[in-house]
Amino acid sequence: MIRTDSLQFTYQDTQNNTFCFPDIDLPPTEDILILGPSGVGKTTLLHLLAGLLPPKEGDIFIGDTYLNKLTRKQLDYFRGQKIGLIFQRAYFIRSLTLSENLILRQRFPKNKSNRYRREELIMQLGLSNLENKRVYQLSEGQQQRLSIALGVIHKPKVILADEPTSNLDDANCENVISLLKKEAQTCKSSLVIITHDQRVKTHFDNHIIL
Amino acid sequence: MISKPLNTTLSVLLLILSISLATFVLQVRNQLNQHLENNIKPFDMVIGAKGSPLQLVLSSVLHIDTPTGNIPLEEALKMSKNRMVKEMIPVSYGDNYRGYRILGTSKQYLIRYNAELREGKLYEKPLEVVIGDNVAKKINLQIGNTFTSAHGLAENTLETHTKKPFIVTGILKPTGTIIDHLIVTNLESIWEVHEHTEDHNHPEEEHEEQREITSLLVKFRNPIGALQMSRFINEKTAMQAALPKLEVERLMRFLGIGFKVVNNISIAILFVAGLSIFINLIKTVSERKQELALLRTYGVNTFQLIKLVFIEAFFLSFVGFVLGWFLGRISIWVFSVFIEDTYGHLLVFDFPNQEELLLLALVILTTFLASIMASSSLYKLNVSKILTDA
Known part of the structure; x- marks a missing residue:
């Protein structure tokens, strides 16, 4: 599902540190953890896979799509349809409510919102009764769970999660991991998780270390 | 946002x-x-007493200023012999009723402004008046009503001509021109109201000798006539000729700034x-x-x-x-x-x-x-x- 070939990336603005990434070849429905100390480019790799950064060298394939060849606009569309991003920190449209944020995610880039799917996720993540709350009224843990819902609600082919459990207590952590695994299974998507979290490592077999 | x-x-x-x-x-x-254009359109020239031409136009055509003075009717009418003159309409005023000017003029004046009667009939005898649409609405005058005029052009003037009441015989349709705000009568009414009591025994003599009007509104067959005639009047007579179009343009230039x-x-x-x-x-x-x-x-x-x-x-x-x-x-x-x-x-x-x-x-x-x-x-x-x- 995900295949990278001698991937390299250089940040222009810093001391021109070049990151060289190990090749990844992940079959569909397989999961992988990306481990490693801070500053080795874990998030950079994730953003390369999401098409948010253009690689300096090397190729990226997601499914049958050769990411390097897509235009900006095509990349935006592809990302919206096929990729689910879960960020280290939760990002929302602040002026909207919890369920409005989910509806917005469902509608883009060109889809219909599905109420059943929404309610299912809200229930599974323990966010029931919070649907009409503004997102800034939610607790940090609730926000984190909402951002996970936003990452999977459109049934992406690849779920890219950056430290998804860092702000969660043990119970919620378990909950989130099992939800991510279950979603990946039912949607037949690949799951790529960056983590430091010991609680997460025990649940996955595959990993690469940067 | x-x-x-x-x-x-x-x-x-x-x-x-x-x-x-x-x-x-x-x-x-x-x-x-x-x-302004609607109001000055019917006339090419105003002949009145010497003074500011702008004042003459403002007072005699637009009725928003005081007149420059009076001119003798006889002398003014001499001008009508000019063959380029199509029409001359004398106007005379000096009184008001509750702030609305009473204008003595010929019926041609009403025709020039396309004024039509809404009800009643035109004035025939002295002291009969027709009133503009706005006058009728604002001070609620009706046909058959009588009123006495006050001397001067401003409301609340103390001196009133109590002995000579006017009677309303007609009300005009709205025209969108100055006529809506006027009380129109014939020239004789104005003269009659202003006759002094001691002259009452010889009214006919009085008229023949002293008849005066405020100004004369002139329409030419040819606009060139206005230029020629105004030069003649301004140079050779004791009267003044002003061209409304020119004066209004001048006014708008000042206001334009x-x-x-x-x-x-x-x-x-x-x-x-x-x-x-x-x-x-x-x-x-x-x-x-x-x-x-x-x-x-x-x-x-x-x-x-x-x-x-x-x-x-x-x-x-x-x-x-x-x-x-x-x-x-x-x-x-x-x-x-x-x-x-x-x-x-x-x-x-x-x-x-x-x-x-x-x-x-x-x-x-x-x-x-x-x-x-x-x-x-x-x-x-x-x-x-x-x-x-x-």
């Missing part, structure tokens, strides 16, 4: 202010022009409004960078984000323009109610005209430029960086 109601309200208010000011001034100028200043002020405010909308947009874009970057990860492309900025900007401009336009019109309406009592200039509430559409185009252009500049940073939006720097 909705999350910053104060800033948004301020820039829309600026826009409303500038649009209402600009449309108000344009409207006042156009309506004033139209009004004022209109221009106010117009420039409103353009300056429009510029500030545009700038304020622009700054607001830039602030919105930079404050909501994270949300815009998030939308990019949802599959929204740069062009669609720019569209959002444009929609926001144009929505605000549209609201500002429409509200400003209405405010301008409401001010015009309030203004017209106020001056209708004073000068009798009626201002009409009408649809957007060409100049206002030009103003709209200017607003659209300003908004467009502001949106383009504000959205330029969206091209360079570094989604990865924005969503990493927590």
Whole structure:
């Protein structure tokens, strides 16, 4: 599902540190953890896979799509349809409510919102009764769970999660991991998780270390 | 932008202010022009006593100033021998009833202004009057009513001609001209009212010798006639000739400076409004960078984000323009109610005209430029960086 070939990336603005990434070849429905100390480019790799950064060298394939060849606009569309991003920190449209944020995610880039799917996720993540709350009224843990819902609600082919459990207590952590695994299974998507979290490592077999 | 109601309200208010000011001034100028033109159109020249030509036109044609004096009827009528003169209408006035001027003239005057009777009949005998539409409405005079005039042209003048009451015989339809604000009668009425009591025994003699009028309104067969004749009158007689068209143009030139200043002020405010909308947009874009970057990860492309900025900007401009336009019109309406009592200039509430559409185009252009500049940073939006720097 995900295949990278001698991937390299250089940040222009810093001391021109070049990151060289190990090749990844992940079959569909397989999961992988990306481990490693801070500053080795874990998030950079994730953003390369999401098409948010253009690689300096090397190729990226997601499914049958050769990411390097897509235009900006095509990349935006592809990302919206096929990729689910879960960020280290939760990002929302602040002026909207919890369920409005989910509806917005469902509608883009060109889809219909599905109420059943929404309610299912809200229930599974323990966010029931919070649907009409503004997102800034939610607790940090609730926000984190909402951002996970936003990452999977459109049934992406690849779920890219950056430290998804860092702000969660043990119970919620378990909950989130099992939800991510279950979603990946039912949607037949690949799951790529960056983590430091010991609680997460025990649940996955595959990993690469940067 | 909705999350910053104060800033948004301020820039829309600026826009409303500038649009209402600009449309108000344009409207006042156009309506004033139209009004003056309607009133002077029937006549090419005014002959009256020596003095300021502008005053003569203002008093005898537009009825908003005091007359320059009187002229002898005999001498004035000599001018009608000129073959270029098509028509001469003597007017005489000096009295009012509750602030409305009583104008003694021939029936030709009414015909010149296309005035028609709404009810009743025209004046036949001295002291019979027809009243303009506005007079009838404002002081509620009806056919058969009688009133006594007051000496002078302003309301509340103390001296009244109590012995000679006027009687209303007809009410005119609205014409949109000065006639709506006049009480019209024949020349004899004016003379009769002003006869001194001691002369009462010999009224006929009195008339033959001393008949005077305020001025003479002249229509020529050929506009060149007005030029030739006015030169002759001004140089060879004790009277003065003024050309209403020329004087009104002069007046509008003076006023034009004022209109221009106010117009420039409103353009300056429009510029500030545009700038304020622009700054607001830039602030919105930079404050909501994270949300815009998030939308990019949802599959929204740069062009669609720019569209959002444009929609926001144009929505605000549209609201500002429409509200400003209405405010301008409401001010015009309030203004017209106020001056209708004073000068009798009626201002009409009408649809957007060409100049206002030009103003709209200017607003659209300003908004467009502001949106383009504000959205330029969206091209360079570094989604990865924005969503990493927590």
